[in-house]
Amino acid sequence: QEKSCRLSAALLGEDSEISQEELYELLKYAALGKCHNAAQPSWCHIYHQSHLAGVVVVVLHDMSQLHFYRFYLQFKHLRKVFQHRFKLAPSANFLVSLYGEDTNLKPQNTPQGLTSTSSECITKNLHLQYDPILQRYGAKKQGLTSYTLTLEEQKKHGYPIEGSPRSKGYISTECHQQRTDSSPLFGLDCEMCVTAKGSEVTRVSLVDAWGQCLLNELVKPESRVINYCTRFSGVTKEMLLPVKTKLSDIQTRLKKMLPCDAVLVGHSLNVDLQALKMIHPSVIDTSLLFARSDGRRFKLKFLAKAVLGKEIQCEQKLGHDPTEDARAALELAQFFIEQGPTKVAELNLEMLLTAEKVAEFSKNKAALQPQGCGFQEQLNEPPPSSKPCFLDCLQVTGQKPLLLGRQGLDSSGLCQSNLSTSNKQILQRALQDVPLSKFSIIQFSLDPEYLGSHLHAGLYGKVCSKLTDMLTIYAGPFEENFCMKYVKKKFGRCGPIKSLTVVTETFQPYVCIQYEVLEAAQLAVESLDGAEIAGSCIKVQRPVTASMLDCNVLIEELELDVENQGVIYVAGLKSSLTETDLREKFSQLKDLETLFLPRDLESGKHRNCCFLKFQNTQSAVDALQAINGWTIKGRVLRSRNALAPGHLWRWIWQMNHIYGNQRKHIFYEKMEQLSESEQDLRKKVKKLDKHIKKLYRSLQNNTLCIVLFPGVN
Template sequence: MSQLHFYKFYLQFKHLRRVFRHRFTLTPSANFLASLYGEGANLKPQNTAQGLTSASNECIPKSSNLKCDPIIQKYGEKKQGLTSYTLTVAEQKRNDYPTKGSPKCKGYIYTECDQQRTDRSPLFGLDCEMCLTAKGNEVTHVSLVDAQGQCLLNELVRPESTVVHYRTRFSGITPEMLLPVKTRLSDIQTRLKKLLPPDAVLVGHSLNADLQALEMIHPSVIDTSLLFARSEGRRFKLKFLAKAVLGKDIQCEQKLGHDPAEDARAALELAQFFIEQGPAKVAELNLEMLLATEKLAEVSQKKAALQPQGCMVQKPLTEPTHLSKPCFLECLQVTGQKPLLLGRQEPDSSGLRQSNLSTSNKQILQKALEDVPLSTFSIIQFSFGPENIASHLLAQLCEKVGRKLTDMLTIYAGPFEESFCLKSVKKEFGSCGPIRSLRVVTETYQPYVCIQYEVLEAAQLAVESLNGAEVAGSCIKVNNANSKRMLDCDVLIKELELDVENEGVIYVAGLKKSLTETDLREEFSQLEDLETLFLPKDHQSGKHRNCCFLKFQKSQSAVDALEVINGWTMKGSKLRSRNALASGHLWRWIWQMNHNNGKQRRNVFYKKLEQLPDFEQDLRKKVKKLDHHIKKLYRGLQNNTLCVVLFPGVNSMHGSQSGLGLMGIKDDGGRSAC
């Protein structure tokens, strides 16, 4: 099953959608169980002592397989000069770098290195160690190295305020070391300004923290924690990158704290490696897999260390290997956990699965109710027969969902006078949210306008706020499209509003496009209990779509905010708001369905559509049973149990549908929370 099934049969999934608070989209898998169990993994164990740098050539992925790597997605595959990797002003602001004109940077010293950068501009590595003082983090050790790795500056600094914690384990600073020191921060600032040429590019790992502590602003920087990009905003540690990329050990445990000169040199060499080798070569290192392997080895070593002396320690299934990423179950076994696996297909002692297709979902449920409470980790697989995933039936199902989605996003407004101003209509309805298309309907006695929106909230808001309003000189009616697909639309809208993911979330439209995210945060900061602001942006232009979502800590605060915002004028623009209908992952899925699947739907060969109603009715019954099974299983779990429900998705030659994950922790009230 896939995300498509969940939203097609949304009303039938009563338990899943009301209990599991957190959802996320999954990349579709051709064989989800194989990836989970590790079937067919080409495991060739190698000596742990070889470390992270002993990858064989046969395991390095080809460039064609690297399209999804975050590094390739960010920089492309071709080599570029160093100026391509320096942070823009916007990136610096987004990553909390001190910048000119920022209110937070009053009194900061500017390096005055304003000469135009080229790909031959000199690189300098910079790193600082800080101690905690009454003022906050203050610099106590500064190092600057040039492109050849020569140390130009390596100074201890006496902080202005009293030291509260020396953080010796990380900073390497002790009270005795600072006793004779007379150098102050202002002295370091002056020396750095003299040492840096006018076109200098500073390199560091999370360099923003160093510049903040130095109270200095520099216009051109390369941050290796951002250069070696990862997904979802995560970052590699400098110690890991130095070992995996350069083959160097830094920040060793036997040393007292970090050596800023060593760290500055490592960051500089990492940037030089990236520039000289190019993104494709860096991506081929497969850093994510190396990190997973390293962590797996650490867990294995810790487990071995805990074994009583003289005992025979069983070798883990997977030792560090560059030929295959350790599968999930292998990671569990390394930590000493033996998971319970229940389903129509179960692995035997060798790790291969034995089919047992005679087992029904009901029998699986009964077995789970007995065995799950006795296991620390359980995986239960409910299955549907192959007749429910036939490619032509899935294609028709996708077609039906796409059409219904289009109907829900489409409204009709009118009637208008023959000579009405279309620009005025577009402006008025555009204040409810981003419009995908707008056309005049002339087949009627008087003109009507058909408007298709990008988001569900916009279409619903237009119906609620503009029906009966005077637009372009006419008193108009606003309605959704009339079709049998829309018969249960009101029920669906109501249930989406009550969805646990939309608790405390409201939709706001009518934002001027000149307003930045910072402007909006300042404007909305007066709303009580505001937790998050989500600003959807256009995939091509990068500009926001004149609407946003606000999440509040309490549901009542969201209700209060709705009353305040409706009728609120911001920078001359009247705002409109309503309860949210689509969470973040659903919003992105809707956009994808509208923009990508339209072409696929037109090119798919369909069998007679008369086949679908019987299939759909049968699947609807099975979905209700599945929801009931999970409800019974969920009720039988102990409190504080982490629960994850996965729809693996579909990935075949006939097309792909994204999977869906639902997650929560069972609490005393019978609902999940995280």
């Protein structure tokens, strides 16, 4: 049974800020795993990494935490589905550092394939005895029967086997004659599409030992086609419309064409035989023949160029040519048999692959550098040390990441051939290509007119204004000579108060209370509205402004936010209580995972409230019922479901320090201009969220998906 991958991170509140290096730790381990000496991240844990289907990073170009909070209701999918949310420490060159700096490795093409120039980074392996090819086959030449897969090897690598429950209903080629070193070789390759049943054959090619094409046939899938995979298969809907040939027809023809001692050759041939639903007892798999360490495999395109000096699967062509691929696999097997393992090992394929991948990636990045001066110079920063970047590590291990971005923007390292003109085009390409890639970076963006610095400042003013209104309540009316100290004490039990003032413009006095956390304001509205305080039956309400008309909707959605599931807010704590006291008191609650005690960022004192995170939602519900009415050191505790993460308040504090006293000036100066464009911006953000939703739903199970708001340059 397939194991389920899971990410566990117990960061909460102000501690939920991670650095750029910590994000790299996560990406590197998720993509490479232990087999490439990548370590578990220091701040979180990935369970069953080896079962990860892939990693997808969605980058929202020039969008920041500010955009998420301002358009919180529009980001419906993001806030309800993504289970972890972390604040990323600011970095001026974040995306550039992710894609890495140029290196000086330059491979050269030769008639025989690839030969790398000398480099300090890549050294030639002089100890051929450690080569995995020689370790597997020895140094001497052998006949073809020495390179056919044994029955155990076929089982291990997922080949259809007679009598196996997984091969029920499969057709045997009935080629049971004993093989010799003179048995005939046949190259086989298939192209597939994705249907309602899974993967089905759309094209089959068979070539003989001299490379002559014996079969090149289109096949009609049995089920409804979901994706023709045209970019790889070359097969289109129009091509299959007149086709009458069925899979059973191909099975019959192959049985007639193959002699009783035939040896089939292919690259990852198990996939082709599974798609054909056929069993053949004697096979040579070139993806296993040219052995690598740790179970990795060379791609057919690379082997054809490095070993045979042939270019196949050219990007100019529409899809792969199965006849070309079948012939390439056949010639690779013939080369191996004729030349022997030692000659193959002397090619030093690992070194050639490393040189090719790193040089290709460096070329892509060099093409994107602006004329005149580099990105680092524009930022007036010293060039970083030339350590290998994350994507370079992927390239060296043979994994080619998928990079999709938008034209007309600084794509910070995205391959130029993968730039599109709109988010819709990027989404369409992503839906087609992401399932075929182990690591993908998809960059969506808003139009440049929505990303100006003046709009950013105006949005910040609106966010702060709305949050201030949500943190503020009005209570009253009170008697003329009411006791302010008593009122402050009663309302202070709901949470930390930032300010309390008396409103004198009314017939009877009211008080305006601004809290420091949103849960406190909501708790006051819910528990004290209609209560008798200081001799008066009072009403508690929030200010009525245009921005507050959707306040109740926002509160409801915040409670449903996946980040707040299993988290409760507790108020009424004495300032003398320590974190140790609280952990001891709350330790009796079932499934308590983390305690977060918010502190003043300047004084360091805690704010008389805390947040408790539980392992599941039901435990949080049970704790909520238990805590209400608890008394600690004479104080009665009050609690409710959490509404906002602690890192929100840390962000507001940081933004106040960035803008300082300029905020009001910016806010009022840009308000009119902002209101004209904000309606359009809201629609654009909503559409972006739908794009992410569609991409997310197309991902395979056990895919790690990360969405980055990298900030405004």
